[in-house]
Structure formats: structure tokens, C-alpha cells
Amino acid sequence: MLNKEIPTSSAPQKGPSSINDASSYHPSPSAWEDQQLYFLLPDRFSNNSEDGSLDPSGKPVQGSIRAFKPDDAANAIKPPANAQDWVDSGVAWQGGDLQGIKSKLGYLKRLGVTAVWVGPIFKQVPSEKSSYHGYAIQDFLEIDPHFGTREDLRDLVKSAHEQGIYVILDIILNHSGNVFAYTGEQPGRDKPWTGQQYDVEGFRDSKGQPTLPYQPLDPNNLPKEARDCAIWPAELQGQDTFTREGAISNWDYWPEFLRGDFLSLKDIELGRDDPDVFAPTPALKTLCEVYKYWIAYADLDGYRIDTVKHMGDGPTRHLCTTLHEYACSIGKENFFLVGEVTGGRAFDTVEATGLDAALGIGNVQQNLWNLPKGNVDPTAYFDLFRNATFLKKGSHAWMRNKVVTMIDDHDQVWRGESKERFCFGQNGSELCLAALALNLTTLGIPCIYYGTEQQFDGQGNSDRYIRETMFGGSFGAFRSKDRHFFDEANTVFQEVAKITQLRNEYAALRRGRQYLREISGNGKDFGLPRKLGETMKSIVAWSRVFADQEVLCAINTDTENWTKAFVTIDDGLHAEGDKLKCSYRSPTDGDRTVADEVEVEGINGKAVELSVPPSGFVIYA
Structure with missing residues (x-):
């Protein structure tokens, strides 16, 4: 039935094997904090027609859509083009699909991605002409034909697993x-x-x-x-x-x-909010069966659950228990459930419901976005991960796998009506790598929103402007059309790939405790960096400590000048005269270079002197 017919009912269906044969299902990762996520909207990512893009083996492919060049910027809005056509097309289907995602698994793997979060793909209300986003489901048991077929989904997941990439699917229960x-x-x-x-x-x-x-x-x-x-x-x-x-x-x-x-x-x-007096409604039971079906059919590795705030704790707990138990029964011991929890209850909701993690939206994303631009004190971001009273945790390392962090996303709830990718304005493009480095090497499960690695700079008064197409179409990035952006020679793409490799090598960058470090310009007066005036132009340094290993990271929020400072490190892990070696530095062009090693000095406990290039990022260990 599964291979030939579309189910009309949520009655239990067999997947690729018997429930008793867990060996045929792809196992879960041992720890999700070890993963590097990438979020994409299927309609806006790829249609498998990008000329010169690289296949999984790294060989160029032929296609009908040419690669973007700087001269192509704004080709959709400059005369004789009609700028309104570009604007209007932003709410229309563009043509990305599941086969397109499959064709770019090599691109994702070379970036360092180990888990791809795919936006909703289920069948939309057919009469709705602007439901490209996937959140207006009419048939929970079928794939929208714009994206392909159920077989295409299964094929994508199988191919991703062969590339060492897990697949997390975006699902909706609230509406x-x-x-x-x-x-x-x-x-x-x-x-x-x-x-x-x-x-x-x-x-x-x-x-x-x-x-x-x-x-x-x-x-x-x-x-x-x-x-x-x-x-x-x-x-x-x-x-x-x-x-x-x-x-x-x-x-x-x-x-x-x-x-x-x-x-x-x-x-x-879905039922009452209070989980202690909860009974699932028939609708919730049906949807639980639906999403069990898709786990089995496609061999999925996790779900991102939409609008959890609007579901309530009772229904969310029932869903989490049901799906975790089912996934475990087929050998997926660590099936990932991450919830979109707007407002101030993200961590309380994780604890109350059995969600594995919450999206780091709201204050986490807002401060992660603003810190590299010098718009907030670094404590505004780093204190969100400390042993705050409301967390009631013994260590802030609890946060390492309880929050998914990202700079950009598809709706930027915290910004209200004004939408703006990180790279728009205020030196965003210059600071993009520093922002991604901060995201990749601080606490939480890091996630890259598609296009950020290509420095997309969408901005406007609706979500459409931060949902540009990677493959061109009529609503391409940089106000373009008919040009694709799978540029693996892009400096940000290449440097992110290096940082994700180091994250894989250093357990401290994935699982370690985290400390914002005091700095000093003279080696005597130490304190945490602070915003003085309109923007903060400073070294911001932090350590990740795991067992007896400290990895020291630092960005420079000044886009024009090298910045030098003494940076505090762990007093007990180092002796005077020890050397910390540079594992990563960027940028590396120009006459000045970042030091290969720095010597531990006996000041403010222990400290080292760092010199970081404009908009730069360094790692010492």
C-alpha cells in the first residue's frame, strides 16, 4: 500500500521494515549537540537546474540557471525589468523541490552540515496560491506536488544518510x-x-x-x-x-x-493545556499516528514542531511521549524533537513537555544577531546561558543541547513587522563570518539558515524578503532573477567549512562549559567588554572548557581596525610560560598576520595577549 497508494486514514502503516526489525532504520546520533544544522525552505532552495554547481562528488553539473555574478545584482528591479513583478513573485511558488535538495547534499556536506532541517512539505490547500512556505496543510498524509512525491522524500532521506546527514522535518499540529x-x-x-x-x-x-x-x-x-x-x-x-x-x-x-x-x-x-489533567482529543491521536507513519515511511531522524506555544503543554507532552516511544521502538533511540516556542517560556516548556530542545528565538536570536554588530553588551547574549535562577540548573552546560541557535531564520519573530537578514546594512556582510563563528562555537546546537553562508541581505516589511531563492527563479537574492547562488568559492562558505571541521575536532566546542572572558588594554585593568556610545568596537572573547581542555575564541567587532587586548583564561589549566597555539584565523590576507602562538602570562590569574583582524575571528587551544 505504501508504495502504490496514498493512505486515506491514519491507521498504522508499516514502514520500510517490520517494527521488530529496527536494524533497517537509520540510527539516531548519540548527541545532537555534536551536529551542525542547516534550515531551508524547499520552495526556495534548489530545483536541480543550477549550471556549474557541484554534485556530491565535487564535479560540476550542467543546468539551465547560470551562477550569480556581481553585475547580476538588482537585475530583477532595474529598468526595463518591472520591480513590482519581483516583489509580487516573493509570495508565489518558485519551484524548489525535494529532488533539488537531494542534488545539493554535496554542497551541504562540504559546508560541514550534518543535519538538514527541511521546511514543511505536506499538501497545501490547493486554492491557496501563496502557501509556498508549507504551513497551510490540507492533507497530512501526502506530499505537496510542488515538492514532489512521497517516494522523493524517502529517496532524499536515504541519500542524505549515505552522505552522513540526518533529516529533520518541519511539522504542524496546532493548525x-x-x-x-x-x-x-x-x-x-x-x-x-x-x-x-x-x-x-x-x-x-x-x-x-x-x-x-x-x-x-x-x-x-x-x-x-x-x-x-x-x-x-x-x-x-x-x-x-x-x-x-x-x-x-x-x-x-x-x-x-x-x-x-x-x-x-x-x-x-488538541486538548487542555495542563499536562497533569490531560486527555488527548481524537484529532491529536490522529496526528500522532500521522507523524509516526512518516517516521517509519521515510526513516526520518527528527521533527521541528511549529507553533508549540499555541499547542499548550498538555498536547505537546503527549506528542513528545508518543513519538519518542515509537521512534525508540524502531531503533531510533535519540529521535530529535525541537519546538518553536515564542515568548519567555522556552526552557520551561522543554522541561514540562519532553521536548529535546527549543529554538533559540526571541532574546537568544536577537542578541546573537546584535552582538557581532556591537549593538549590545556581550553579557546580553552570554548571560542567557549562565546559571540563571530561572533555569535552576547546576551548570550552564545544561544548555548545550536544549536550544537550537541561529542568526537568521524565515520569520524573525523578534523583529516584528520589519524583516532584515543579518547581512543587510550596518557592516553585516563584513561581520557575517564573525557572527556565524559566534553561533558555531558558543553553547547550543548551531543552525545556519539557507543563504546566510552566501551573505544574503534580504530586507523588507514582510517575511517574503528574507525567503529569497538560492536557485534563482523570479525572486532571487540581491533583487535578482534567474541566477543561482551555490558558490562554494565564497569566502564565508569556505571559512565556515573550516570552523565546522574544528568544531568536530574539539569536544570543548560542542560540549564544554562556556565563559565570557574579561579583557584589558594595558594588562592591569580587566573587565568584560561593554558597549560605549552607539556601537561597541572591541575584542569579544570566550572560552569553552571540557575536562582539562580550554579552547579560546575571539571575534573583533571593529570592521576597520586590528584590535589588541589581554584576555583572561582559566587560571588552573595553564602555567606561566605555556603556549596556546592558533588553530584558526580569519581573515588571513594583508601584511599583518595573527600570531601562531601566544604565551600565558601571570596577570589577572592567567591571561594571553590576542591581536584580532578587523571583523576577524580566531581560535587558540
């Missing part, structure tokens, strides 16, 4: 697409949340009109194009599947943020 209409609903205007249920006019048909009764479809009298109608699997067609209370207006008001629709996306009734 479906806009699969029904409220009675009296006006086009383009969402019914506001009131706490009371609205009447439903009907399920939407294949053309998006609410012409079908709000009840399970009759299997003996199905409408035309039935799989494009209502919602699937069939168990979700019951009247009690949805809360039906209208769209959220106040995103922080309980219970509105739990029970309201996510704009036009319809909220699914």
Missing part, C-alpha cells in the same frame, strides 16, 4: 490550512477570537469554496477531486476537530493564543 469557512465570513477578513464558537458554513471544495457540508465526506459519494477537498486524513473531518473560535488578535492572552486561529489557518482542538 491546518484554511479548509473551511465560518458563516458570514468576508473574503480576506478573519473572524476575530471571542472565546465562543462560530458557526461553520462548510468545508472548502477543490476550488476553495465552502460548498461541502461540515461533516465527514461520504466515502460512497465523494465530491470531484475529493483529495483536494476538506481535510485529510478522514479522521480529521469530524466536527470536533477544530476549536472554531476565530483568529488570534492578542498573541499573549490566555486562552486566546491557545484556542484561536493562526490568522486564516484553522486551529485544531
Whole structure:
């Protein structure tokens, strides 16, 4: 059945082997903090037509889309091109697919990626013309044809595993697409949340009109194009599947943020928030079966769970328990569940629900983004990982595998309506490597958002502007079209590859404790670097310590000048006269070079003198 037919029900299905034959499934990694993640939106990544890009063996391939050159910048908005066409195409399907992702596994591997997080790929509401993002699901048991087939998904995962890359799939439980209409609903205007249920006019048909009764479809009298109608699997067609209370207006008001629709996306009734008095609803049980099915069918390694804040702790705990137990039963002992938890409860939610980690959005991402630009004191970022009272942990190393950290992402919740990739403005392109280095070598599971390694600089008043295409299409990066960006000669790409290799070599960079280090310009007066004036131009240094090994890292937030400072190191691990050797330095061009080694001096306990190039990054060990 799995190879020939699309399931209509969430009834248990066999995957590539019997549940008792765990040997045929790909095992989980022993530790997710050892992994390097990469997040991509399938529609915006690759369509397997990029001329001159390199295959997994490193050989150039032929294709119809030429590589981007500097002169191609803004070719989509300069006359005679119509700039509005480029803007409008940003909310339309571009053509990236699963086969395209497979074709770029070599690119990802050479970057140092060991786990790829793929945005949602399930079948979208067919009448919605701007659901390229994948978050408006109409059929949870089928792949959207824009992306390919179920077989393409299985083939991608198998090929990724052969390259040593795990696959994490983005999933949604909180809501479906806009699969029904409220009675009296006006086009383009969402019914506001009131706490009371609205009447439903009907399920939407294949053309998006609410012409079908709000009840399970009759299997003996199905409408035309039935799989494009209502919602699937069939168990979700019951009247009690949805809360039906209208769209959220106040995103922080309980219970509105739990029970309201996510704009036009319809909220699914999952059960009570309190995990101690929780019973799963039929809809939640169905979705658990759905996502068990996909684990088995495609041999997946983890899920990123969307909008966890809006699900509540009770449903999230039930989901985590169900999926962890099922994955364990087929040999995936460390199946990864990472939740998108907006607001201030990320770590509490991890503890309460059994999530393996939370996305480092909000303050973590905001300060990681601002620190290399000198916009905040370094403590604003590093103190988020300290033994803060609210964490109640014995060591801040607890954070090493509880948070996924990234500079850019696809919606930048913390920025509100103004969206802006790191490389836009304020020396972002010059500081891109320093920012990625900070991300790759500080606590947490690091993740690169597609295009950051190519210095994408999208900016605008909606999410579309930070979702440029890697393969060209009509909405390419740098306001371009018809040019691809798989440039492995890009300096940032090459240097990130070196840093990820060092992260793999040094356990301290993956699992060690973390300390922001005091610095001094004269070797006498030490203190933590601070922002003075509009921006901070300084060395920012930190240590990762694991067992008896210290790895010292430092960036320079000054984009124009070399910066020199004495940097404190662990007093007990070093003796005066010891040498720390340089493991990494960038940039390396110009007349001045970073010292091959530095000598430990007996000041402020112990310290070494570092000299870091403009926008530079160094590692000593």
C-alpha cells in the first residue's frame, strides 16, 4: 500500500521494515549537540537546474540557471525589468523541490552540515496560491506536488544518510490550512477570537469554496477531486476537530493564543493545556499516528514542531511521549524533537513537555544577531546561558543541547513587522563570518539558515524578503532573477567549512562549559567588554572548557581596525610560560598576520595577549 497508494486514514502503516526489525532504520546520533544544522525552505532552495554547481562528488553539473555574478545584482528591479513583478513573485511558488535538495547534499556536506532541517512539505490547500512556505496543510498524509512525491522524500532521506546527514522535518499540529469557512465570513477578513464558537458554513471544495457540508465526506459519494477537498486524513473531518473560535488578535492572552486561529489557518482542538489533567482529543491521536507513519515511511531522524506555544503543554507532552516511544521502538533511540516556542517560556516548556530542545528565538536570536554588530553588551547574549535562577540548573552546560541557535531564520519573530537578514546594512556582510563563528562555537546546537553562508541581505516589511531563492527563479537574492547562488568559492562558505571541521575536532566546542572572558588594554585593568556610545568596537572573547581542555575564541567587532587586548583564561589549566597555539584565523590576507602562538602570562590569574583582524575571528587551544 505504501508504495502504490496514498493512505486515506491514519491507521498504522508499516514502514520500510517490520517494527521488530529496527536494524533497517537509520540510527539516531548519540548527541545532537555534536551536529551542525542547516534550515531551508524547499520552495526556495534548489530545483536541480543550477549550471556549474557541484554534485556530491565535487564535479560540476550542467543546468539551465547560470551562477550569480556581481553585475547580476538588482537585475530583477532595474529598468526595463518591472520591480513590482519581483516583489509580487516573493509570495508565489518558485519551484524548489525535494529532488533539488537531494542534488545539493554535496554542497551541504562540504559546508560541514550534518543535519538538514527541511521546511514543511505536506499538501497545501490547493486554492491557496501563496502557501509556498508549507504551513497551510490540507492533507497530512501526502506530499505537496510542488515538492514532489512521497517516494522523493524517502529517496532524499536515504541519500542524505549515505552522505552522513540526518533529516529533520518541519511539522504542524496546532493548525491546518484554511479548509473551511465560518458563516458570514468576508473574503480576506478573519473572524476575530471571542472565546465562543462560530458557526461553520462548510468545508472548502477543490476550488476553495465552502460548498461541502461540515461533516465527514461520504466515502460512497465523494465530491470531484475529493483529495483536494476538506481535510485529510478522514479522521480529521469530524466536527470536533477544530476549536472554531476565530483568529488570534492578542498573541499573549490566555486562552486566546491557545484556542484561536493562526490568522486564516484553522486551529485544531488538541486538548487542555495542563499536562497533569490531560486527555488527548481524537484529532491529536490522529496526528500522532500521522507523524509516526512518516517516521517509519521515510526513516526520518527528527521533527521541528511549529507553533508549540499555541499547542499548550498538555498536547505537546503527549506528542513528545508518543513519538519518542515509537521512534525508540524502531531503533531510533535519540529521535530529535525541537519546538518553536515564542515568548519567555522556552526552557520551561522543554522541561514540562519532553521536548529535546527549543529554538533559540526571541532574546537568544536577537542578541546573537546584535552582538557581532556591537549593538549590545556581550553579557546580553552570554548571560542567557549562565546559571540563571530561572533555569535552576547546576551548570550552564545544561544548555548545550536544549536550544537550537541561529542568526537568521524565515520569520524573525523578534523583529516584528520589519524583516532584515543579518547581512543587510550596518557592516553585516563584513561581520557575517564573525557572527556565524559566534553561533558555531558558543553553547547550543548551531543552525545556519539557507543563504546566510552566501551573505544574503534580504530586507523588507514582510517575511517574503528574507525567503529569497538560492536557485534563482523570479525572486532571487540581491533583487535578482534567474541566477543561482551555490558558490562554494565564497569566502564565508569556505571559512565556515573550516570552523565546522574544528568544531568536530574539539569536544570543548560542542560540549564544554562556556565563559565570557574579561579583557584589558594595558594588562592591569580587566573587565568584560561593554558597549560605549552607539556601537561597541572591541575584542569579544570566550572560552569553552571540557575536562582539562580550554579552547579560546575571539571575534573583533571593529570592521576597520586590528584590535589588541589581554584576555583572561582559566587560571588552573595553564602555567606561566605555556603556549596556546592558533588553530584558526580569519581573515588571513594583508601584511599583518595573527600570531601562531601566544604565551600565558601571570596577570589577572592567567591571561594571553590576542591581536584580532578587523571583523576577524580566531581560535587558540
